[in-house]
Amino acid sequence: MTVARKPLVAGNWKMHGLASSAPEFVQMVGAYPAIKDKVDLMVFPPATLLTSFATATRGAGVIVGAQDCHPEASGAFTGDISAEMVRDAGGGAVIVGHSERRGDHRETDQLIRAKAKAALRAKLIGVVCVGETEDERKSGRALEVVGRQLAGSLPDESSPETIVVAYEPVWAIGTGLTPTVDEVAETHRFIRDELARRFGDTGRAFRVLYGGSVKPGNAAELLAVADVDGALVGGASLKAESFLAIARAAFA
Numbered sequence: 483m484t485v486a487r488k489p490l491v492a493g494n495w496k497m498h499g500l501a502s503s504a505p506e507f508v509q510m511v512g513a514y515p516a517i518k519d520k521v522d523l524m525v526f527p528p529a530t531l532l533t534s535f536a537t538a539t540r541g542a543g544v545i546v547g548a549q550d551c552h553p554e555a556s557g558a559f560t561g562d563i564s565a566e567m568v569r570d571a572g573g574g575a576v577i578v579g580h581s582e583r584r585g586d587h588r589e590t591d592q593l594i595r596a597k598a599k600a601a602l603r604a605k606l607i608g609v610v611c612v613g614e615t616e617d618e619r620k621s622g623r624a625l626e627v628v629g630r631q632l633a634g635s636l637p638d639e640s641s642p643e644t645i646v647v648a649y650e651p652v653w654a655i656g657t658g659l660t661p662t663v664d665e666v667a668e669t670h671r672f673i674r675d676e677l678a679r680r681f682g683d684t685g686r687a688f689r690v691l692y693g694g695s696v697k698p699g700n701a702a703e704l705l706a707v708a709d710v711d712g713a714l715v716g717g718a719s720l721k722a723e724s725f726l727a728i729a730r731a732a733f734a
């Protein structure tokens with residue numbers, strides 16, 4: 483069965499961006515109406531910019547979101563923000579399970595699944611990240627690791643409208659290295675099959691993004707791979723020009 487999936491290009495700004503970065507975002511919003519029918523766009527600025535970006539995009543259709551959330555709706559969790567707060571700030575999506583959270587903050591699949599459930603509870607789109615380390619790929623365990631992360635991190639209630647999967651090999655993030663087209667194809671086919679095994683035919687409708695050193699120069703090649711439905715972009719999403727070039731490569 484083949485299912486049409488609208489491409490999605492998402493920008494993860496990580497811990498970059500001040501109020502002075504707003505013009506870049508405003509430029510993205512301004513260019514979006516011309517390509518809106520062909521590609522969905524999401525931007526995940528630092529939480530400090532969420533409200534102002536949500537205000538700037540109103541009506542234009544670029545979805546803004548947070549880079550993480552706490553599983554609980556509220557409570558004594560200093561420094562955390564909840565999915566409900568993200569929605570209240572004007573967000574429409576949240577990234578969970580990014581490898582920088584899995585690694586630097588020791589997040590487990592169980593915690594990430596709880597965060598993804600919080601996203602669903604707050605009516606946010608959850609972008610659930612998976613991906614192997616360099617050691618895991620070199621020792622031939624990449625698919626095993628990705629399979630385990632998927633099984634552990636995706637809630638049973640996941641649907642193609644509410645959850646997006648992002649495959650980001652840890653060794654490709656911020657390094658300028660990317661897997662070969664064959665490696666990307668193999669991993670995305672594997673993810674697709676796992677989704678279909680767990681969710682039946684619905685599994686074929688989930689969008690699966692590739693992330694890790696996506697740039698305007700390699701986007702067309704990576705985004706043309708079967709079962710790659712878009713990109714989760716780090717560094718190249720900070721500038722409107724490069725982010726929009728990648729967005730256009732998603733439907734060219």
Ligand SMILES: O=C(CO)COP(=O)(O)O
Pocket residue numbers: 494580650654655656657658693694695696714715716717718
């Ligand atoms: O981690 C990423 C996006 O979430 C990818 O980052 P880079 O595009 O900078 O490699």
